[in-house]
Amino acid sequence: MGGSGTRRRWIRLAAGAGLLIAALALGRPAAHLVRSWWTDTNELEELPAGFVDDASRMNATRVTEIWNVPPETEAAERQLAQLLQRARENGLGVSIAGARHTMGGHTISPDGIVINMLPFNRMELDEDAYILHVQAGAKWSQIIPYLDVRGRSVAVMQSNNSFTVGGSLSVNCHGWQYGRPPIASTVRSFRLMRADGTIVRCSRRENEDLFSLALGGYGLFGIILDVELVVVANERLRLEQHVVPVHRALVIFDQLAREGPDVSLVYARLNIVPDELFSAVIINVFRREAEGDIPELSDPGLVALRRAVFRGSAEGEYGKELRWAAETKLQPHLLKKVFSRNQLLNEGVEIFQNRSAESTDTLHEYFVPRTRIAQFLVALRRIVPAHDGNLLNVTMRSVDTDADTFLRYADRHMLALVMLFQQPRTAAGDDAMEAMTQEIVETALSLDGRYYLPYRLHATAEQFHRAYPQARDFFDRKRRFDPDEIFRNRFYEKYTLK
Ligand SMILES: Cc1cc2nc3c(=O)[nH]c(=O)nc-3n(C[C@H](O)[C@H](O)[C@H](O)COP(=O)(O)OP(=O)(O)OC[C@H]3O[C@@H](n4cnc5c(N)ncnc54)[C@H](O)[C@@H]3O)c2cc1C
Incomplete structure (x- = not known):
């Protein structure tokens, strides 16, 4: 009798200790997650009127104007050419902004004009050719659902969908697509509005120099208007x-x-x-x-x-x-x-x-x-x-x-x-x-x-030029295509050496 009572007491004690350990073990992660959730309030501030920033939230800068591109191609082209003319006459820099997920003022020209590409986001798929015709302000978050219902997918992009086509091409992004070159390899052609307002098609056969300069060109050679992008089949x-x-x-x-x-x-x-x-x-x-x-x-x-x-x-x-x-x-x-x-x-x-x-x-x-x-x-x-x-x-x-x-x-x-x-x-x-x-x-x-x-x-600047020894030539070519340096941003200002 006495022996089994002692055993039961031990079993109860052991079970209690086990529960306590489990509660402690589960308690700490749970408490940590609840605290993380509780303290994670949205404190993102509105910028004062006339200011822009980027994903760094360290670059708030005053600009003269933020100009939204209208979605209709004809109106957009006409008005963009007028805007570039106006910027030249007033000596204003022009920067181009997609989703502004760069972090170094690449979309900002202080006291200049910012072109907001986001409304310019129409697209059309050529299913047989696996080519997406897309305006440069479209984000992957808009493109992926569009492609999904048509059985297609983006060939190369970043690990998230928050970015625009124009911004992705202009940094030449890459992602988890295993062993693939960056996104430029999936571009068949694009149309570019140059600083003088003229529009040229760029591909590996037409205006090849501008093709390779504007891809990964950080908005310094012109406005990428629309793109022919090679897509792939969606996959299981x-x-x-x-x-x-x-x-x-x-x-x-x-x-x-x-x-x-x-x-x-x-x-x-x-x-x-x-x-x-x-x-x-x-x-x-x-x-x-x-x-x-x-x-x-x-x-x-x-x-x-x-x-x-x-x-x-x-x-x-x-x-x-x-x-x-x-x-x-x-x-x-x-x-x-x-x-x-x-x-x-x-x-x-x-x-x-x-x-x-x-x-x-x-x-x-x-x-x-x-x-x-x-x-x-x-x-x-x-x-x-x-x-x-x-x-x-x-x-x-x-x-x-x-x-x-x-x-x-x-x-x-x-x-x-x-x-x-x-x-x-x-x-x-x-x-x-x-x-x-x-x-x-x-x-x-x-x-x-x-x-x-x-x-x-x-x-x-010294490290930048050692990392990219071709950069001096890159900036010289920029000034050949844009002698008035209309397209400007903080990246250009910091690293160009004249
Ligand atoms: C959280 C996070 C995750 C990221 N992950 C990745 C990743 O996985 N892989 C990767 O490669 N990069 C990654 N990036 C970097 C990202 O690819 C670039 O910042 C990209 O430029 C974002 O696109 P955007 O639309 O925000 O471009 P923006 O920041 O708006 O613009 C980028 C540059 O492109 C120029 N530009 C934009 N639109 C045009 C246009 N139509 N014509 C000409 N120039 C234009 C701008 O002037 C600017 O110089 C990441 C960034 C963040 C913040």
């Missing part, structure tokens, strides 16, 4: 997930490159927990599956939870640990295994966008040859903590050689590291980011790499 993709040490990830990347055609998209994310920085990688490989239906396009799932996990990762080591655990342990069980290509591409930046008044998120991207990437990671492991960089995300991509653009970043096959940092929205926060950026840029340059240009203008 099966997810295969690997969580591996970083050296193994590089081996997997090499293997995928050899495997070829059934790999469609690859998304690799590095561990950013400070004590384990870059030690492991989650690689999501999406393989084409010929048999079976393509799932229908729907709204992105679990948005509030994913946002709470992501934004919570800005708050110290625990948030970063929780996110890594969620993505490596929990997500594989929650995720579906079969996706539509369009679904994977159709996600906006709102899911992770920083909306706080005090801080902002700053992107960096570096392109490094495959043989030097391990050295680059070793250096980053030292540089980022030395500058107290608050890393929120690091992804790795494979970008093939770009044979089309003049100011090219992928002059050979490159591995790209995309890093998102949170920083205070203050001058001191920006100075600290600048110092860290310059050290990382220097490291990338020493490893035959370079950095991506749409972000903060933190690299020195």
Whole structure:
């Protein structure tokens, strides 16, 4: 009797202890996520009238005018030519703005005129030829649903859908499309309004010089009006997930490159927990599956939870640990295994966008040859903590050689590291980011790499010209096509050397 009573007491105690441990274990993540959700209020401010900014929220600048392009082609062309004439007569700079997700004032000419391309967003698909005729202000978020019902998809784009065609072409973007060159490779032709108001068609056979200068040309050669873009079939993709040490990830990347055609998209994310920085990688490989239906396009799932996990990762080591655990342990069980290509591409930046008044998120991207990437990671492991960089995300991509653009970043096959940092929205926060950026840029340059240009203008002019030795020629050609320097922006102002 006495023995079984003692046993029952022990069993009750053990069960209680188990429950307590479970509550504690579940309690901390739950408390963390609730706090992250609770403190994540929308503090994005309206800009004062006459000011514009970009995704950095560090570039508020007074301009003379913001001019919306009308959607009708004829009216747009006539009025744009008049606007350029007016700008010339009044000595005003003109900058061109898509969705303004660049971060260095690339869409801003101080005291100048900003052309807002967003209303100029019509499109038409030539289904048989797989060519989308699209006006430059259209965003991928408008294009993907349009293509989806027609069984097509975007061939190369960024990892989110929030950007315009004109902005994407003008930075020559790239994404998770495995082993593909950047977007310029998918452009058949476009029409460009030059500084004198004339319109020319640019392709690999007509006005080839302007074709390669305006693609990746940061709005300095003219206004891209509309584009003939090669599209691909929408696909049913099966997810295969690997969580591996970083050296193994590089081996997997090499293997995928050899495997070829059934790999469609690859998304690799590095561990950013400070004590384990870059030690492991989650690689999501999406393989084409010929048999079976393509799932229908729907709204992105679990948005509030994913946002709470992501934004919570800005708050110290625990948030970063929780996110890594969620993505490596929990997500594989929650995720579906079969996706539509369009679904994977159709996600906006709102899911992770920083909306706080005090801080902002700053992107960096570096392109490094495959043989030097391990050295680059070793250096980053030292540089980022030395500058107290608050890393929120690091992804790795494979970008093939770009044979089309003049100011090219992928002059050979490159591995790209995309890093998102949170920083205070203050001058001191920006100075600290600048110092860290310059050290990382220097490291990338020493490893035959370079950095991506749409972000903060933190690299020195000397570093920029070392990264892009063709830039002096690029700017000379700009002035040949636009002798009055009508098309101007802060990127041009900082880096042009006359
Ligand atoms: C959260 C986030 C994620 C990102 N992810 C990726 C990624 O995965 N891959 C990648 O490659 N990049 C990425 N980027 C960078 C992004 O591709 C560029 O900032 C791109 O320019 C955004 O498009 P946009 O419409 O916002 O362009 P804007 O910022 O509006 O414009 C970019 C440049 O293009 C010029 N321009 C715009 N429209 C025209 C036009 N019609 N004619 C001529 N010039 C024009 C502008 O003057 C400016 O110089 C990311 C940026 C952010 C903020």
